[in-house]
Amino acid sequence: MANREHFSASDIRSAARLSVAPMMDWTDRNCRVFHRMMSRKSLLFTEMVTAAAIVHGERGRLLDYDAAEHPLALQLGGSEPAQLAEATRIASDWGYDEINLNVGCPSDRVQSGCFGAILMTRPELVAECVQAMQAQSPVEVTVKCRIGVDEQIPEEMLPAFIATMRDAGIRRLTIHARKAWLQGLSPKENREIPPLDYPLVHRMKAAFPELHLSINGGIASLEETRGHLAVMDGVMVGRAAYHQPWDIMGAADTLWGDEAPFADPHDVALAMRPIIIRHLETGGRLHQFTRHMLGLFHGRAGARGWRRTLSEGASQGGIEVYDAALAQTRQEAA
CATH class of the missing domain: 3.20.20.70 (Aldolase class I)
Incomplete structure (x- = not known):
């Protein structure tokens, strides 16, 4: 409560x-x-x-x-x-x-x-x-x-x-x-x-x-x-x-009139990482968070790899899948 x-x-x-x-x-x-x-x-x-x-x-x-x-x-x-x-x-x-x-x-x-x-x-x-x-x-x-x-x-x-x-x-x-x-x-x-x-x-x-x-x-x-x-x-x-x-x-x-808390979606993904880890440690599943995050890089370099990696791996995988998706966005953006 x-x-x-x-x-x-x-x-x-x-x-x-x-x-x-x-x-x-x-x-x-x-x-x-x-x-x-x-x-x-x-x-x-x-x-x-x-x-x-x-x-x-x-x-x-x-x-x-x-x-x-x-x-x-x-x-x-x-x-x-x-x-x-x-x-x-x-x-x-x-x-x-x-x-x-x-x-x-x-x-x-x-x-x-x-x-x-x-x-x-x-x-x-x-x-x-x-x-x-x-x-x-x-x-x-x-x-x-x-x-x-x-x-x-x-x-x-x-x-x-x-x-x-x-x-x-x-x-x-x-x-x-x-x-x-x-x-x-x-x-x-x-x-x-x-x-x-x-x-x-x-x-x-x-x-x-x-x-x-x-x-x-x-x-x-x-x-x-x-x-x-x-x-x-x-x-x-x-x-x-x-x-x-x-x-x-x-x-x-x-x-x-306030500043945005983050400069880009990569920073948001990094800030979400410890929250997702705590969720996994208490028995939650990765996709319970990442299904809501598939559009985070919408219209930006790396969006396809991020979505594909999470869509294919999040139902069974752990934080390593999330990290792989984030690495994919950096690779596509490079």
Whole structure:
């Protein structure tokens, strides 16, 4: 359990200037340690954890993290106010800096549980959920949503949804600037096919100046991030931060006017080495870290050798495989 004194609300709002999206099977605790190595400032998110899993499941496995991951938000999935309240109460012992409710995931599994994006059709239920969570949370409760689902008209639906959240006491939302089509599109297609509507999300900031609003969806560079920050309070980056971690996270802290912690991705790889060794010494496997690091040298000399060596050897090998991959990057760069 990584209980600690929470970051202040103002610190978390500052950190939310850039956040890394919660991504199932990707943003686990090893991924977050890697991302935190590159950025001291940005806000990190867990994978979505269902309220039912926390209430009935193995809590340590679901909620444990390293204190170095702060500032860190826990994302919950669910649609039963009492169960979400109980999950929030339980999670409060772990010292997360924010509790976020998922109102945006379009997967079939989430729909069948009546949570995620399908909740966009039931804003009053979402309001009940967040108020129940707020009653049990020592930290701010936030919401991540879409601009609408299925046949909803985003220009009408989104401001009404935000107003309902505001009236329920929510002061921070992250808005994925795409609709979710719950019938006919897979979760992968829902991340790519529905058109992005950044102007609509930008207009929400003008319509709700008292709220802290972040934009999410298709943002692939720090240059794009800076453009959105001219309008929005925050930007959430997902796949680009995962697949091109150096390009996004390596210079992320410059968004706050700080220097980047490392000069190049080689330095990051070297800094990760003792962390990975400790992981191996406690029975972990190399690929549990390196699967999140395959894109570290994306677009740079040595990227191919790094990815190939780790992809082929990390499932069975130890630190010698990691060292060989790093040597390969130096050889290709020479």
